[in-house]
Each structure stands twice: as structure tokens, then as C-alpha cells.
Amino acid sequence: MPELPDVEGFRRTLAEHGVGKPITGVTTLDAGVLRGVSARKLREVLRGRRFGEPRRLGKWLIVPVDGGPETVVLHFGMTGSLEWSGPDDRQRHDRVIFAFDDGELRYRDMRKLQGLRLLVDDAELHRLLAGTGPDALEVSQERFRELLGRRRGLKQLLTDQAVLAGLGNLLADEILWRARIDPHVRAADLDRGAADRVHREMRRVLREAVKAGRVPPRKTWLTGRRDEPSGSCPRCGCALARGRVGGRGTVWCPRCQAG
DNA sequence: GCCCGTGTTACTAC
DNA sequence: TGTAGTAACACGGG
Incomplete structure (x- = not known):
């Protein structure tokens, strides 16, 4: 949890x-x-x-x-x-x-x-x-953009507590789904618009979840669908894709998050 | 018995 | 140095 x-x-x-x-x-x-x-x-x-x-x-x-x-x-x-x-x-x-x-x-x-x-x-x-990065709810848009300037995979970077503190595997998937970004992309390949979109969706997801005291199990969220055996994208209805990214189980929408 | 997992760390290898 | 991959920790569920 x-x-x-x-x-x-x-x-x-x-x-x-x-x-x-x-x-x-x-x-x-x-x-x-x-x-x-x-x-x-x-x-x-x-x-x-x-x-x-x-x-x-x-x-x-x-x-x-x-x-x-x-x-x-x-x-x-x-x-x-x-x-x-x-x-x-x-x-x-x-x-x-x-x-x-x-x-x-x-x-x-x-x-x-x-x-x-x-x-x-x-x-x-x-x-x-000492080795913990800035809190994901506190980090500014500018600082966030700087953090992304590396060769690593975006999802690995988002969940690396030394870079950014607070996001786990499920939240990272949720945020990337909302920002419509393929979880396989490298962080440094994001343009400025995409980076700012990730930052904005990260803040939205976190604020809503904090209000609820947990990640809410809503069917309008990706997180609410990922455990369904044949889950579909809450936004476009197409079948969710599953795989491993950075060694972790990853769920995404192959249409909304097309690379 | 098999595989998987909302996390982290130690270790190896490129 | 930066990065990626794997096993390990311990426990329960499918």
C-alpha cells in the first residue's frame, strides 16, 4: 500500500x-x-x-x-x-x-x-x-525539469527515491498514463512540454490521493483497473498493455501512451 | 510447488 | 561515473 x-x-x-x-x-x-x-x-x-x-x-x-x-x-x-x-x-x-x-x-x-x-x-x-531526493509534492516545475535531464528510463527515474522521494510503482504508472507518455521513454528524451505535463499530473494525482489518505480505488484511474485480468483503459477503452519496465511490473495504455 | 508483489539495498557487469 | 539487471529480505495470495 x-x-x-x-x-x-x-x-x-x-x-x-x-x-x-x-x-x-x-x-x-x-x-x-x-x-x-x-x-x-x-x-x-x-x-x-x-x-x-x-x-x-x-x-x-x-x-x-x-x-x-x-x-x-x-x-x-x-x-x-x-x-x-x-x-x-x-x-x-x-x-x-x-x-x-x-x-x-x-x-x-x-x-x-x-x-x-x-x-x-x-x-x-x-x-x-542524506541520500533522499526532494519530496514529490514539494518539487518545483523547474527543479523537476532538471531532475529529468539524464539518460535513464523515465519510470526508473520517477521511482528512484534518491532523485525524487515518494513515488512508487503504481503511482508512476498512474502519472505516466495521465500525462500520455510511454513508460519506456528515456527521461532526457522528453521535451519541455512533456516534462511539464508529467510534473502537473504528478501534482494532481498526489493532491487527490493525499486528500483521500491513500490512492483511491477509482475505476476512472489506471490504478483502479490494473488488477482486473482484462483491464481496459478508463479513457479510451482499449485493452491495457502489461510488461516489465525497469524490472517492475508496468501497466499502460498502448493507444493513449503510444511512443 | 510455481509465480507475483504498492520497497529498498547490495552486488555484478557493461 | 552512470546505468541496468538480479537476488535478497519475509509473507501471503492466486
């Missing part, structure tokens, strides 16, 4: 329920999601403290611990989420639970491809995020 809009939704969940009140307990149900920190240290550092205002960079959720200098950083991999709930509805893939007086915040993740970090100071935080 998690691409930029989903992580933004998790950020809001945390901001609404987890900020400014004492953390009464931290329970690690599966230490396999802890990166560079033990369950014991996580609990000892956080218990009795409070989370500050969370921020997001691409798919990273960054949560300062009130009073510093520590920061909790979460990444959700392909299957992670953050849920707010009462104490009694534990689910199978809950891995870490932050308890408060009025409920629990659960880090849930089936595949454990990523996880949760406790960074002990700002230097460590900067080191972790």
Missing part, C-alpha cells in the same frame, strides 16, 4: 492521536522490524515521553521525541501501516504498539521489508535522509 499519500495518511493519524500526550508503554511483538535499536532501548527511551509534530519526506515518516534529541523514523515497505485503535483489537501483523491512556498506535507490517528506527540525534537523522 504505502506510497507518498499513504504515508501522509499515517502521518495524520499520528498527528491526530499520538502527539503531545505521554507514551505509557511500548510493546514490541516482533523485533524483526526494529532497525538498529533493541526492543528494550526503544521502550526505555520512549516510556513517559511524548511524540512531537510528525513530518514526512517521501515515504519516510519522521517523528521527533519531545524534548529531543531522539527521533523515531518509520518506513512502511510494501505492506506496512500505522493504525489507531483501542487496546483490544490486536491483529496478526501488529509488530510494535505504542500505548497511550486513550488508545494504541500500532505499527503493522506483514512482510517486514522495512521497519522502525530510533535515531539518537540530528546528525544520525541527517545521515539517514
Whole structure:
């Protein structure tokens, strides 16, 4: 699930329920999601403290611990989420639970491809995020044009977190479909009009998805059709094409996105 | 058992 | 140096 809009939704969940009140307990149900920190240290550092205002960079959720200098950083991999709930509805893939007086915040993740970090100071935080590109929602049209000036495939570039942070495989397909660009093209081959079109559609898709707190499963979106066995283009009705681009499963409309 | 997958990284090779 | 391809991580679904 998690691409930029989903992580933004998790950020809001945390901001609404987890900020400014004492953390009464931290329970690690599966230490396999802890990166560079033990369950014991996580609990000892956080218990009795409070989370500050969370921020997001691409798919990273960054949560300062009130009073510093520590920061909790979460990444959700392909299957992670953050849920707010009462104490009694534990689910199978809950891995870490932050308890408060009025409920629990659960880090849930089936595949454990990523996880949760406790960074002990700002230097460590900067080191972790140093290789991350600008957030896809923040990047200007001019900066975006500059980022595209490389020989690589456009789709690979859009999903490379070191270039641009926040887009995943599904969103990249959605954006290229809207911009009517063949996913196989090289980034540097786009003319200025096409590059600006990608930037505009990227912002539209992200804004709408962020509003919904996730990528909405609408049939008018490519994403809403890609799992149908014989999916058709929501715009022109022709059969969607499937293949691999940059090593990832890719869906596009062979008519609307003709190279 | 087979293949696939909303993510990332390490490694190899051109 | 830049780029592409592959395997690996762990788990579930078709």
C-alpha cells in the first residue's frame, strides 16, 4: 500500500492521536522490524515521553521525541501501516504498539521489508535522509525539469527515491498514463512540454490521493483497473498493455501512451 | 510447488 | 561515473 499519500495518511493519524500526550508503554511483538535499536532501548527511551509534530519526506515518516534529541523514523515497505485503535483489537501483523491512556498506535507490517528506527540525534537523522531526493509534492516545475535531464528510463527515474522521494510503482504508472507518455521513454528524451505535463499530473494525482489518505480505488484511474485480468483503459477503452519496465511490473495504455 | 508483489539495498557487469 | 539487471529480505495470495 504505502506510497507518498499513504504515508501522509499515517502521518495524520499520528498527528491526530499520538502527539503531545505521554507514551505509557511500548510493546514490541516482533523485533524483526526494529532497525538498529533493541526492543528494550526503544521502550526505555520512549516510556513517559511524548511524540512531537510528525513530518514526512517521501515515504519516510519522521517523528521527533519531545524534548529531543531522539527521533523515531518509520518506513512502511510494501505492506506496512500505522493504525489507531483501542487496546483490544490486536491483529496478526501488529509488530510494535505504542500505548497511550486513550488508545494504541500500532505499527503493522506483514512482510517486514522495512521497519522502525530510533535515531539518537540530528546528525544520525541527517545521515539517514542524506541520500533522499526532494519530496514529490514539494518539487518545483523547474527543479523537476532538471531532475529529468539524464539518460535513464523515465519510470526508473520517477521511482528512484534518491532523485525524487515518494513515488512508487503504481503511482508512476498512474502519472505516466495521465500525462500520455510511454513508460519506456528515456527521461532526457522528453521535451519541455512533456516534462511539464508529467510534473502537473504528478501534482494532481498526489493532491487527490493525499486528500483521500491513500490512492483511491477509482475505476476512472489506471490504478483502479490494473488488477482486473482484462483491464481496459478508463479513457479510451482499449485493452491495457502489461510488461516489465525497469524490472517492475508496468501497466499502460498502448493507444493513449503510444511512443 | 510455481509465480507475483504498492520497497529498498547490495552486488555484478557493461 | 552512470546505468541496468538480479537476488535478497519475509509473507501471503492466486
